[in-house]
Amino acid sequence: MRPSIIKIGFLRGGLEIKAFMRQRESVVFTLFFPVMLLFIFGSVFKGNVSPGVTFSQYFVAGMVASGLVNTGFQQLAIMIPIERDFGTLKRLRGTPISPISYFIGKAIVVFAAMVTQVGMLIGFGAALFGLNLPTTADKWFRFLWLVLLGSVCSTILGIAFSAIPKNGRGASAVVSPIVIILQFFSGVFFVFSTLPVWMQQFAALFPLKWLTQGMRSVFLPDSFATREVGGSWEIAQIAIVLIIWTIAGTYLALRTFKWSDK
Amino acid sequence: MANELAILVQGLRKTYSSKASGKKAAVAGIDLEVARGEIFALLGPNGAGKTTTVEILEGYRSRDEGTVKVLGQDPAKLGKNSWAWRNRIGFVLQSTNDSQDLSVHETVHHFANYYSNPRDPDSVIEEVGLSEKSNSRIQTLSGGQRRRLDVALGIIGNPEILFLDEPTTGFDPEARRAFWDLIRKLRDEGTTILLTTHYLDEAEALADRVAVIVEGKIVEVATPISLGGRNTAKARITWLENGIRQEIASDSPTAEVEKLSARFGGEVPELSVVRPSLEDIYLKMIGKS
Structure with missing residues (x-):
């Protein structure tokens, strides 16, 4: 009898969370960095981006969205090549484990980090920068599916992208600039509608812009929707773009995933 | 079959x-x-x-x-x-460096889940001699201990x-002996x-x-004993005579030594009888002698 692929995936998830929690530097960096950014930006930009919407309010929406990209895509696209170098993947390849179990384990550790990070952002934002939380069940429900879909999409794309860096040492140099540029282009640090049109159009090809927009629809008042480039929140488009990227990412991850560099 | x-x-x-x-x-x-x-x-x-x-x-x-x-x-x-x-099938690969932040116990028990008919993880840890290190993080293990963990993960699935x-690279002599005993036990x-x-x-x-x-x-x-015709190779007999080292190669060294002994009337000075070692044979085979 083959041991259950799902069960092994969850066992790996538990083990990876344990290993992650024991790496103090990465815990601090991954979980506190967005909060530090919020603290810096929130302290520098005190003004409003539109009547009744503080910069901190706008920024938290963007940071929650990019938190999903950081803990998922960025973390995995850097970690997996390192694990390949260390022989972790080669050893797993020699066991009966299915790659699916490995992916599930990664998704679980990513999801745990995301939930913690998002919780901290919202908590600090509310405590220190007067962040207004959504007040309707409707918006909380939207928040929930955005986090779920966003984290799955981000995880899958991180696994798919992990085939590109040649080795662990170079991975960060390949992956980090992509994420930072996308953050700027997608309206995380600046109000999206004030960016040049070519930047907006480029960003619209990638999921982060849509995730950020979705998070704005959760954290900003509906009156802000008219200031979006499309004149509305475009919720359906957000879901469609994320789903398309998830499907494409799954296809790529299964096709290109490499246990070793040979 | x-x-x-x-x-x-x-x-x-x-x-x-x-x-x-x-x-x-x-x-x-x-x-x-x-x-x-x-x-x-x-x-x-x-x-x-x-x-x-x-x-x-x-x-x-x-x-x-x-x-x-x-x-x-x-x-x-x-x-x-x-x-x-x-x-x-079990694999013990060269130079892996993974799961640094987990303990021996956690790692071996986890890998047991991958197999349909695993060995008992605690007795595997015992067999490779890591019981005392069971709760230590992998990053604190010595090179030889890490290698024994590799072996534990190689045999956990009862292959x-x-x-x-190259399983014993970096082992001290005592650890190598213990490792050999483990391998023989698996063969048995x-x-x-x-x-x-x-x-x-x-x-x-x-x-x-x-x-x-x-x-x-x-x-x-x-x-191993017959590699390169080692078991049938001529023995090399050397001794000291008139201050000069003498050497002959022979298929019947015992008879030669008896003859020498008779000639010297007892002890033969600095007598030695050597068959080619595995190392001699091996170096010849790989063209390095």
């Missing part, structure tokens, strides 16, 4: 091409047959093609030519059943074949073992048969 071969290799070839050195045949036509329950050693200098050969058998590398069957299946064409094949790629339980090593004493101590591999080719397959 008790008589089924554990490993069958015919005409195996693998060529690498690199910009620096052009095309190089790492494996240049190898034939091997390993019976079930046997400890088979691949012995050769670094770069001889041992690891390439083993990694092809393990399914890690592709090959250019030849037939390969491990437990009756071609490692390059496993398809959907790859898990069932891997469920029956029918165990691949060991019916595990087939394919070992690569560049330690002659290891091949001699463990292997039922040894294949010497040089520049991608097998030069000889034999039992």
Whole structure:
């Protein structure tokens, strides 16, 4: 009898969370960095981006969205090549484990980090920068599916992208600039509608812009929707773009995933 | 199928091409047959093609030519059943450096979940001699202890074949002895073992048969004692006579020594009788003597 692929995936998830929690530097960096950014930006930009919407309010929406990209895509696209170098993947390849179990384990550790990070952002934002939380069940429900879909999409794309860096040492140099540029282009640090049109159009090809927009629809008042480039929140488009990227990412991850560099 | 071969290799070839050195045949036509329950050693200098050969058998590398069957299946064409094949095989690879932040106990217990019929994790930890280190983080283990953990993870699935790629590199002598005992015990339980090593004493101590591999080719397959005709080779007799060292080679050294003893009327000065060591034979085979 083959041991259950799902069960092994969850066992790996538990083990990876344990290993992650024991790496103090990465815990601090991954979980506190967005909060530090919020603290810096929130302290520098005190003004409003539109009547009744503080910069901190706008920024938290963007940071929650990019938190999903950081803990998922960025973390995995850097970690997996390192694990390949260390022989972790080669050893797993020699066991009966299915790659699916490995992916599930990664998704679980990513999801745990995301939930913690998002919780901290919202908590600090509310405590220190007067962040207004959504007040309707409707918006909380939207928040929930955005986090779920966003984290799955981000995880899958991180696994798919992990085939590109040649080795662990170079991975960060390949992956980090992509994420930072996308953050700027997608309206995380600046109000999206004030960016040049070519930047907006480029960003619209990638999921982060849509995730950020979705998070704005959760954290900003509906009156802000008219200031979006499309004149509305475009919720359906957000879901469609994320789903398309998830499907494409799954296809790529299964096709290109490499246990070793040979 | 008790008589089924554990490993069958015919005409195996693998060529690498690199910009620096052009095309190089790492494996240049190898034939091997390993019976079930046997400890088979691949012995050769670094770069001889041992690891390439083993990694092809393990399914890690592709090959250019030849037939390969491990437990009756071609490692390059496993398809959907790859898990069932891997469920029956254990690997101890060269130089892995993973799971630094987990303990020995956590790691071995976790890997046991991957197999349909694993060994008891605690007794495996005991067998490889890591009981005292069971709750230590892997990053605190010495090189030899890490290698024993690798072995623990290689045998946790209760494999029918165990691949060991240079398993005792970095061991102190005591740890090597303990490791050899463990390998013999596994063989006695019916595990087939394919070992690569560049330690002659290891091949001699463990292997039922040894294949010497040089520049991608097998030069000889034999039992360690008969390798290179060592068992029938002439013995070298040397002694001191009139201040000069004398030397003869003989098929019947006992008779020669008796004659010498009679001539000297008892003790022969600085007498020594030596048969070629495995090392002499091996160095001759790899062209280094």
